[in-house]
Amino acid sequence: MLNQKHLNILGIRGVPGSHGGFETFATHLAPYLAAKGWSVTVYCQLDPVEEGIVPDSFEDEWKGVRRVHIGTERTGSVGSVIFDWRCIRDVLRRPGIDLVLGYNTAVFCILQRLYGRRVIMNMDGIEWKRGKWRWPIKAWFYVNEFIGANLANRAIADHPEIARHLKRHGCFGSVVIPYGSDSITSADESHLAGLGLEKSKYIVSIARIEQENSVLEFVRAFSRKTRGIKLVVLGKFDPNNDYHTRILEAASDEVIFPGAIYDAGIVSALRFFALAYVHGHQVGGTNPSLVEALGAGNAVIAHDNRFNRWVAGPEQFYFGSEDDFDAVLETVTRSPERVEHARQAARGRHSANFTWDIIFKAYEDLLLKYVK
Incomplete structure (x- = not known):
């Protein structure tokens, strides 16, 4: 029987992650599931060689995980949106469940659902409430939070208060799974x-x-x-x-x-x-x-x-x-x-x-x- 346990991880810059919560999480989760018999694909972002020049995409293996490296011609937030869009276009032709870490570009979930894909989305924090953002960015986050909470097959809240917040968007079926970490029992003084x-x-x-x-x-x-x-x-x-x-x-x-x-x-x-x-x-x-x-x-x-x-x-x-x-x-x-x-x-x-x-x-x- 063919392995039906396929998982695609999207929404991050890639693995291994040098910093950032979701990158660190995926760096641990992907090999864990691969060792459990899952076929795991992680999308990784390639920054432009120089502004406007897109590096060639490629695929490789890392700790039993398939990595799909996709390039963009821009850096920063715009580059991240472009990268997420190209990941969605690519994943439509691959089998499996899509685990999306973060809702920043959840609007693309519309295409995934139209193609009948199974989408699990970690809803992260309440980004649009942060004071550092100008109102157009807050509006973007708010709309994407609403879309992600309601279009994903299952929304993951990393805290009970996030689950309660999602209910105000009409999302009553979220599951609470918090973040994890290693235990540090020694260090180099x-x-x-x-x-x-x-x-x-x-x-x-x-x-x-x-x-x-x-x-x-x-x-x-x-x-x-x-x-x-x-x-x-x-x-x-x-x-x-x-x-x-x-x-x-x-x-x-x-x-x-x-x-x-x-x-x-x-x-x-x-x-x-x-x-x-x-x-x-x-x-x-x-x-x-x-x-x-x-x-x-x-x-x-x-x-x-x-x-x-x-x-x-x-x-x-x-x-x-x-x-x-x-x-x-x-x-x-x-x-x-x-x-x-x-x-x-x-x-x-x-x-x-x-x-x-x-x-x-x-x-x-x-x-x-x-x-x-």
């Missing part, structure tokens, strides 16, 4: 020296430098007085961005800005040896960085909202204002027993809910329902 850090004498934030992530608030609160520990803020800063400038100006000498770091070994060490992890995200579903913090056994200092509390649990630390953050810092720096309790709770929550094996089994169980 020598990575800290290059950044002037010592074990358990710093707290770390790993996030995009955006207003919705509360970076200015916690930097300003941390910098009110001498702390005796460092605050490490990973992320790319733009010298022409006013919000970024305000953060840099608000920072005390104990705040370190090492830029965006994508080396997995360094990032793992920064998590593993931190006194605590700071998670200022105010919107979204199950954020990958927060799940990864739990997997590293971090005590978590998170913005107090329903998204973060569902993921991190009641044993962690929460703040709603700069004064709250200041008070939490006092507890974290003066109560090692409380921090250790939060660390143990983080590992327990991760092992019970967010390991890759748990998440991938949930995905495979769902996908098997659509195998013909």
Whole structure:
């Protein structure tokens, strides 16, 4: 009997992913399913050789996964839309289920459904609510979220609050499957020296430098007085961005800005040896960085909202204002027993809910329902 378990993964830049939640997810999921007997195809984006010149498309194998590399003549958001369209045109001639990660170009799902394809779509976060977007982009995201939620055979919500949000679009059949991560049980402490850090004498934030992530608030609160520990803020800063400038100006000498770091070994060490992890995200579903913090056994200092509390649990630390953050810092720096309790709770929550094996089994169980 021929293998009927075919899966096509779309909506990402490709595998292996150097950074980005969906790319990391697909980098783990695709080989997992291939080892389970699935025929897996992942679409990978090729940037133009130079603006306007499209590189040749090609296919290859990676860890038992078929990769289809498709080129575009543009970079940035426009290039991503072009890439997604070309992926849809290509996948129409291939067998299997289409797993679309993200709804940014869900309008193309119309063509997939007209061709009778089975489409599973991960609806990601509520992108159109983010303050950084201008209204035309917000409108684009809103329309595509509505289309994706209602045209896909099954919508995946990575958080119960996202599922409730989708119901307002008339999507009552979404399934909740959160994000996962590896468990970090060891790391190379020598990575800290290059950044002037010592074990358990710093707290770390790993996030995009955006207003919705509360970076200015916690930097300003941390910098009110001498702390005796460092605050490490990973992320790319733009010298022409006013919000970024305000953060840099608000920072005390104990705040370190090492830029965006994508080396997995360094990032793992920064998590593993931190006194605590700071998670200022105010919107979204199950954020990958927060799940990864739990997997590293971090005590978590998170913005107090329903998204973060569902993921991190009641044993962690929460703040709603700069004064709250200041008070939490006092507890974290003066109560090692409380921090250790939060660390143990983080590992327990991760092992019970967010390991890759748990998440991938949930995905495979769902996908098997659509195998013909």
